[in-house]
Amino acid sequence: MKKEQIVKAIIKTGVILYNKDLIYATNGNISVRNGKEIYITATGLCKADLKPDDILRVNTSGKVAKGAPSIELNMHLGIYKNRKDINAVILAHPFFTNLIGIQPGALNLSALPDMEKHLKDVDFIRSIKPGSAELAKAVTAAIKKTDIIVIHRYGAVTVGSDLPDARYKLERLEYLAKFLVFKQIIF
Amino acid sequence: MKKEQIVKAIIKTGVILYNKDLIYATNGNISVRNGKEIYITATGLCKADLKPDDILRVNTSGKVAKGAPSIELNMHLGIYKNRKDINAVILAHPFFTNLIGIQPGALNLSALPDMEKHLKDVDFIRSIKPGSAELAKAVTAAIKKTDIIVIHRYGAVTVGSDLPDARYKLERLEYLAKFLVFKQIIF
Amino acid sequence: MKKEQIVKAIIKTGVILYNKDLIYATNGNISVRNGKEIYITATGLCKADLKPDDILRVNTSGKVAKGAPSIELNMHLGIYKNRKDINAVILAHPFFTNLIGIQPGALNLSALPDMEKHLKDVDFIRSIKPGSAELAKAVTAAIKKTDIIVIHRYGAVTVGSDLPDARYKLERLEYLAKFLVFKQIIF
Amino acid sequence: MKKEQIVKAIIKTGVILYNKDLIYATNGNISVRNGKEIYITATGLCKADLKPDDILRVNTSGKVAKGAPSIELNMHLGIYKNRKDINAVILAHPFFTNLIGIQPGALNLSALPDMEKHLKDVDFIRSIKPGSAELAKAVTAAIKKTDIIVIHRYGAVTVGSDLPDARYKLERLEYLAKFLVFKQIIF
Numbered sequence: 001m002k003k004e005q006i007v008k009a010i011i012k013t014g015v016i017l018y019n020k021d022l023i024y025a026t027n028g029n030i031s032v033r034n035g036k037e038i039y040i041t042a043t044g045l046c047k048a049d050l051k052p053d054d055i056l057r058v059n060t061s062g063k064v065a066k067g068a069p070s071i072e073l074n075m076h077l078g079i080y081k082n083r084k085d086i087n088a089v090i091l092a093h094p095f096f097t098n099l100i101g102i103q104p105g106a107l108n109l110s111a112l113p114d115m116e117k118h119l120k121d122v123d124f125i126r127s128i129k130p131g132s133a134e135l136a137k138a139v140t141a142a143i144k145k146t147d148i149i150v151i152h153r154y155g156a157v158t159v160g161s162d163l164p165d166a167r168y169k170l171e172r173l174e175y176l177a178k179f180l181v182f183k184q185i186i187f
Numbered sequence: 188m189k190k191e192q193i194v195k196a197i198i199k200t201g202v203i204l205y206n207k208d209l210i211y212a213t214n215g216n217i218s219v220r221n222g223k224e225i226y227i228t229a230t231g232l233c234k235a236d237l238k239p240d241d242i243l244r245v246n247t248s249g250k251v252a253k254g255a256p257s258i259e260l261n262m263h264l265g266i267y268k269n270r271k272d273i274n275a276v277i278l279a280h281p282f283f284t285n286l287i288g289i290q291p292g293a294l295n296l297s298a299l300p301d302m303e304k305h306l307k308d309v310d311f312i313r314s315i316k317p318g319s320a321e322l323a324k325a326v327t328a329a330i331k332k333t334d335i336i337v338i339h340r341y342g343a344v345t346v347g348s349d350l351p352d353a354r355y356k357l358e359r360l361e362y363l364a365k366f367l368v369f370k371q372i373i374f
Numbered sequence: 375m376k377k378e379q380i381v382k383a384i385i386k387t388g389v390i391l392y393n394k395d396l397i398y399a400t401n402g403n404i405s406v407r408n409g410k411e412i413y414i415t416a417t418g419l420c421k422a423d424l425k426p427d428d429i430l431r432v433n434t435s436g437k438v439a440k441g442a443p444s445i446e447l448n449m450h451l452g453i454y455k456n457r458k459d460i461n462a463v464i465l466a467h468p469f470f471t472n473l474i475g476i477q478p479g480a481l482n483l484s485a486l487p488d489m490e491k492h493l494k495d496v497d498f499i500r501s502i503k504p505g506s507a508e509l510a511k512a513v514t515a516a517i518k519k520t521d522i523i524v525i526h527r528y529g530a531v532t533v534g535s536d537l538p539d540a541r542y543k544l545e546r547l548e549y550l551a552k553f554l555v556f557k558q559i560i561f
Numbered sequence: 562m563k564k565e566q567i568v569k570a571i572i573k574t575g576v577i578l579y580n581k582d583l584i585y586a587t588n589g590n591i592s593v594r595n596g597k598e599i600y601i602t603a604t605g606l607c608k609a610d611l612k613p614d615d616i617l618r619v620n621t622s623g624k625v626a627k628g629a630p631s632i633e634l635n636m637h638l639g640i641y642k643n644r645k646d647i648n649a650v651i652l653a654h655p656f657f658t659n660l661i662g663i664q665p666g667a668l669n670l671s672a673l674p675d676m677e678k679h680l681k682d683v684d685f686i687r688s689i690k691p692g693s694a695e696l697a698k699a700v701t702a703a704i705k706k707t708d709i710i711v712i713h714r715y716g717a718v719t720v721g722s723d724l725p726d727a728r729y730k731l732e733r734l735e736y737l738a739k740f741l742v743f744k745q746i747i748f
Contacts, residue, residue: 024736025729112340153673168212175211184747186371299527355399362398373558542586549585560745
């Protein structure tokens with residue numbers, strides 16, 4: 001893929017995540033791997049508002065060409081290192097996923113059979129300080145066995161073969177979580 | 188209708204369904220019949236993002252001119268075969284309809300009198316594997332007697348004389364389902 | 375006001391009402407009075423999608439220049455006849471207003487003091503067939519004493535000195551109704 | 562910053578607040594300080610619809626160059642006087658914040674650790690008449706010790722070093738409040 005396409009895809013994804021209430025304020029970060037380069041969102045900005053210069057180029061060792069990348073850069077780098085099949089990573093804050101994540105046992109994939117097919121497994125990790133080496137390490141380890149990780153009282157990481165694929169997993173997860181929350185409310 | 192108009196109408200409908208949270212990720216499919224041809228969305232794409240080439244032309248025997256159509260193509264073909272009055276089919280995943288669909292008896296059309304007038308009947312079918320011949324068969328049979336079918340823990344099929352007509356039924360159904368869910372919560 | 379401005383304002387209001395989930399499908403209708411003429415939305419269309427020709431010109435006796443107006447035309451005409459201070463009418467289907475309208479006593483304006491100031495009074499009328507002379511008569515009578523009427527299990531009529539004024543009342547009403555519904559859920 | 566940039570930023574923020582349901586009808590007001598001048602939204606308008614002329618220029622003594630500013634002008638002026646570090650003020654009506662604000666003790670910042678880091682403190686003040694000198698005085702006093710004030714049964718004031726900063730605090734607050742409301746519903 002050309003740089004321009006990647007930058008455009010990340011900007012567009014930021015707008016979708018924000019409009020769908022999957023991120024808020026400056027939270028959330030998005031990256032795409034293209035060969036030996038990684039493109040990642042800059043830190044401290046609303047992802048609905050990214051300009052091309054806010055998508056930073058980083059090499060696989062974490063050397064940033066220019067600008068201040070997401071505080072979760074090491075998490076993204078670790079994921080790409082451990083998953084050669086993965087070319088896109090999203091950390092988002094899906095509301096109902098966060099809510100159901102309080103009781104991990106409640107995320108019953110079989111409630112909606114189509115989800116079982118598409119999501120396969122969801123891993124849960126405990127609440128760890130955002131941007132910390134400890135969080136990067138925990139996610140990097142967990143990602144070896146799943147494409148979807150819910151971080152307790154924080155958010156969710158989804159990965160994919162491309163950026164839409166990572167976003168689709170996030171959307172499915174949130175739909176399912178909302179379904180389970182409302183099911184719990186009415187029954 | 189001209190091909191360009193149909194393609195434009197399907198693309199626009201995809202955007203509306205996505206913005207209104209009636210579909211998510213790559214789920215959902217849309218078709219329109221025009222004489223002896225059927226136009227249907229390609230498989231594996233987010234329907235908020237369709238390009239003209241993602242709307243595939245199929246004849247009534249299911250021969251696709253080019254591309255990989257929705258895995259529910261046979262369901263769409265079966266509906267058109269059994270309903271000469273129908274020129275548009277939508278399979279969507281309306282959230283509250285899915286939720287109320289857990290208890291089919293809860294979908295009380297008379298809760299909102301105007302719905303009774305517009306929706307008439309809603310049929311329910313059990314959970315069947317998406318894209319399977321069995322699901323296509325069940326929907327195709329049920330559609331003979333109704334314009335709206337809720338598939339247990341999956342989604343809803345609505346049909347119409349044209350594409351807006353099918354979408355309006357979906358919107359009414361979801362409004363009613365949401366109304367009944369919240370009524371159940373507060374009373 | 376010029377015709378072009380009125381038509382533009384009605385089209386824009388239709389889009390807002392739809393995006394804010396205050397109308398759905400083909401439901402809802404909007405009119406504006408300009409001197410001896412009334413501009414009203416055509417029947418059977420989604421109000422997020424109106425073209426200039428879908429805004430019909432009617433005189434105060436109900437004579438339509440061209441096209442098929444909203445089935446609630448007589449309600450709109452009756453309101454303008456009884457309220458010389460009113461130049462805009464909206465019939466919409468605000469979700470939470472409809473829900474709270476099941477128990478009219480629950481719509482407590484004083485729950486949010488600012489609402490009390492802006493909304494003053496809300497009248498409730500029983501469920502009557504949409505488009506019927508009986509509904510037009512009931513609303514026309516009730517509007518003499520209030521700017522906001524909730525029709526049981528159907529929707530709400532708001533009127534204003536201009537179109538934004540009628541829309542603002544609708545938005546306030548819905549915010550309040552949602553507030554009261556959620557308050558009822560959590561307490 | 563240039564006047565044009567400030568005006569553009571305020572107009573854009575109005576649209577975001579409205580689309581995110583953080584304001585409604587004509588409610589809510591936004592200001593930005595630029596040196597000795599303050600730019601504030603005009604009164605009585607929907608903030609999703611502002612034109613450049615609806616952003617009024619005021620000096621620090623409250624002298625308005627032209628137009629009728631927000632009825633909360635004195636609140637904004639008082640905040641800027643007491644907080645030299647603050648250059649933007651938003652008064653909004655976040656739904657779930659308003660709801661949780663009924664029981665101030667329920668707004669538990671530690672429910673989502675990342676919120677604790679970003680929001681620090683939230684102050685609550687009792688219901689006071691909008692636009693009154695008394696409300697301006699209470700907010701002006703409270704703002705000395707916090708960036709976020711919830712006004713009982715009315716709304717929330719957030720301040721920031723710039724306009725996005727004030728908006729981000731509002732978005733975080735509302736996300737947290739919604740989280741706590743739904744947590745209360747399901748547990």
